[in-house]
Amino acid sequence: MSDRFADRVAIVTGAAQGIGAATARRLAGEGARVAVVDLDADRSAATADEIKGAGGVATGYGCDVTDPEAVTAMVDAVVAEHGRLDILVNNAGITRDNMLFKMPAAEWDSVLTTNLSSMFYCCQAAQKHMVAARYGKIVNLSSRSALGNRGQVNYAAAKAGVQGLTATLAIELGPFNINVNAVAPGYIATAMTAATATRVGAAPEDHQKMAAELTPLRRVGQPEEVASVIAFLASDDASYVSGQTLYINGGAR
Template identity: 40%
Template sequence: MGLNEKVAVITGAASGIGLAVAEDFAASGAKVVIADIAGDRAAEAAERIRSNGGTAIGLAVDVTDREGVQVLFEQTEAKLGPVDILVNNAGISVDRGVRRITDEEWQRTIAINQTGVFLCSQAAAKSMIGRRTGRIINISSRAWLGWFGQLAYASSKGGVVSATRSLAIELAKYGITVNCLAPGLIDTPLLRREPQEVMDRLLQAQPMGSLGAASDVAWAARFFADPANHAVTGQILYVCGGKSLYAQPASS
């Protein structure tokens, strides 16, 4: 029970990777906050964790709204205690080439994927610095290395990687670690919305030829969150089936 009694806030946690992280942390003894813009779904997810013996609450939050983020941390502390672990998972993906992407799509992607990380990390740091302990885990993407039609998404996730490194440097003297996960193709409801021909093409480019599981990312997040892991900071851990190394040509 390495995370026993630790308070963990996971954004975008009503489904997919965020939910897998929340379930894993709760099974490891953490008190988790399912923070999601879909408040009803967050509450339902928290109830499922409680029914399995875990400690969880669901709270609605828009990570692009400073006041809303502040309320999230205030409610968390009032209900569960000060935040020990923050997982910045909330994000969206817009697949548009440079000739087609709109201003609105660009701004929304940057706001959720990058500004959301800033606002939540700032709130968490203010709480953690005084206690000289804490774990911040940012969810980027293998796509930050670049991919077709992902100008906005890759740019925003590249910003998350840079933010991770800068935060790690700034917060190290307070005993706070900041690390980054870069998932590749992970089997989530969002990915499953893609047409079959798109899925086939993505899998062709995957060195392992298969999708990863959300639980794979959750395991990696728990590694970064573990209190015993106090010397690893500013790092990027790929959970991508080898795609960060190279991508198969679609014809191979």
């Protein structure tokens, strides 16, 4: 791979598995020093060890991204270790699927806090370092569910909110040479989509096959395919792209 992220320092949240882990591996593979952030410090360390075993530079951090003080401490620790912060990938997220009429308020609150408020906290903590450096790349994870998805009123609202957050931060941070974009994956084969399959009473393989039949490319996506787009948006190849949400969904409408 290239070294287009040589000398860059990146934070990736929710990086212990799925799209987050794939993104951490991709950025490290192209030369970035990566802070692998997840709620579970041991799982963060395991992903970081995997990256180091492949010749990359990574450190695992345990952080509850729904706690603004913990987020600020984590970001400051990364900057203290590496001297800078160039890239932030806000990937941490959860699902608590339910129909509107039986969704507990706690499930609404937890999904909005984890999937949307956490991005606000991370962006707010990161921007002071990026503004001072007059450089930064922020990539937020939205979802095709932002367009509406039965049983996901909380998740859909949060992921739609991510797109508004992204567009607004691009306006506010643009004058400081900071690009802010989002990606909106469709069906990607991850632990999260496997859990969704289980929720609706299907085996993950059958659920994927059903999703593939509704997708023009006739297959579901892989985490690495999302990571490659995130890497593009986090690179100087996308230097004049900001405020955008790019759907990664195999052509589905």
